Amino acid sequence: MVDNFFIVRDFDWQVRRSSHLDRALNIAAKPFGMRADTAGCIDRLIRRFTGLSFAATRSGVSTNVEQRINMYHLVSQTLAYNVEGDLVEIGCNEGQSSVLIAKVLRSFHSDKKLHVYDSFEGLPATKLVDGHSYKQGDLATSEDVLRKHFNLHGLELPTIHKGWFDQTLPAGLPEKISFAYLDGDLYDSIMISLKHVYPRLSAGAVCLIDDYCDTAINPDGWNHLPGVKKACDEFLRNKPEQICYVYSGAFTHGFFRKL
Ligand SMILES: C[S@@+](CC[C@H](N)C(=O)[O-])C[C@H]1O[C@@H](n2cnc3c(N)ncnc32)[C@H](O)[C@@H]1O
Numbered sequence: 012m013v014d015n016f017f018i019v020r021d022f023d024w025q026v027r028r029s030s031h032l033d034r035a036l037n038i039a040a041k042p043f044g045m046r047a048d049t050a051g052c053i054d055r056l057i058r059r060f061t062g063l064s065f066a067a068t069r070s071g072v073s074t075n076v077e078q079r080i081n082m083y084h085l086v087s088q089t090l091a092y093n094v095e096g097d098l099v100e101i102g103c104n105e106g107q108s109s110v111l112i113a114k115v116l117r118s119f120h121s122d123k124k125l126h127v128y129d130s131f132e133g134l135p136a137t138k139l140v141d142g143h144s145y146k147q148g149d150l151a152t153s154e155d156v157l158r159k160h161f162n163l164h165g166l167e168l169p170t171i172h173k174g175w176f177d178q179t180l181p182a183g184l185p186e187k188i189s190f191a192y193l194d195g196d197l198y199d200s201i202m203i204s205l206k207h208v209y210p211r212l213s214a215g216a217v218c219l220i221d222d223y224c225d226t227a228i229n230p231d232g233w234n235h236l237p238g239v240k241k242a243c244d245e246f247l248r249n250k251p252e253q254i255c256y257v258y259s260g261a262f263t264h265g266f267f268r269k270l
Contacts, residue, residue: 012087013118018079018111073104073194073221077260079111082192085217085266086112089190090119095213096187101176101204102194102221103127104150106157106169112192113166123189125169127157128179135175140198141238150196176200180207187213194221198238205246212269223265225256232263 074082086098098116103109109127116125133151154171161168172179176195180203188211193204201220212218220243224234234240243254243265252267 013114015080015083017114018083019076074108075260075262077258078221078262078264079108081257081259081264081266082108082111082219083115085219086115086190087119089215089217090115090121090123092215094189094215094217096189096211096216097124097126097185098190098192099184099188099208100125100127100169100192100194101180101208102196102200103129103157103169103171104194105152106160108192108194109157109169110160110164110166112190113161113169114164117166124185126172126183126185127169128172128174128176128183130175131173134196135200137197138199138238140241141196142234142236144235145196176203176207180204184208184211187211189213189216191216191218192221193218196222196236196239198242201239201242202246205242209246209250209269214269216269217266218269219264219266220254221264222262223254223256224263225254225265228256229258229263233261234263 089098098112100109100112106127109125113125116123129152131151131153133148134145136147137145154173157171158168172183184207188208191204191208191212193201193208195201195204205218208218220239222236222239223243224232224237224240226232226234247253247267251270254265254267256263256265
């Protein structure tokens with residue numbers, strides 16, 4: 012196994028945390044059920060008047076330390092228990108999390124494969140249910156950036172499936188999956204990911220879903236992509252699995268284990 016200090020050492024990811032101003036405002040706003048996000052407000056104002064965005068559209072910085080630690084343990088667990096199947100990341104962007112998954116995979120000397128999926132053209136059209144954090148085309152990047160990250164870490168490249176999920180997932184997923192990371196941000200993207208990934212998950216497989224936020228459990232959770240929870244709740248309504256919402260600092264995510 013690999014020690015997990017690389018999580019804070021190897022990556023220069025700038026983690027978005029609440030500013031001191033937001034923390035102070037949040038203390039005052041909490042009794043009213045409100046939450047301050049001054050950077051987000053400024054971003055929305057700038058976007059409204061100029062059409063430009065300086066924060067929400069940035070690619071690459073998608074997870075914080077707590078999420079990476081959770082991911083490290085969840086991937087390790089599926090490998091230690093030898094859950095059948097390969098690993099997938101649906102919505103890989105620049106491959107920051109893919110690198111983490113690949114590092115853990117290598118440390119187990121596993122012959123399992125990692126498959127990653129993305130349009131690399133950014134997000135498809137958003138709907139009302141997706142909130143106001145993103146718009147179509149945000150998070151665009153390229154396969155080359157992802158390849159560069161893998162090369163920097165001396166890792167074997169994953170299998171890259173470029174395209175929209177409705178084109179790549181039906182025929183492009185491994186037959187059996189032991190670990191899935193769903194990070195498509197939007198209601199439709201998460202729903203289609205679940206629809207195709209779920210039947211391929213082996214017993215004991217972990218499905219980790221980024222941006223799943225349950226404000227009933229954590230009222231301070233950053234519920235910026237409400238379509239994610241809605242898609243998960245609707246999809247799992249008639250299934251035996253339930254989402255476990257795990258602590259992840261200023262960001263949010265949850266997972267379920269396939270029964
Ligand atoms: C937040 S980013 C992923 C970040 C990445 N998982 C990480 O941890 O670094 C979301 C990605 O999902 C992709 N995406 C969302 N919906 C998609 C769809 N329907 N088809 C293809 N790509 C999609 C976007 O292009 C974007 O790169």
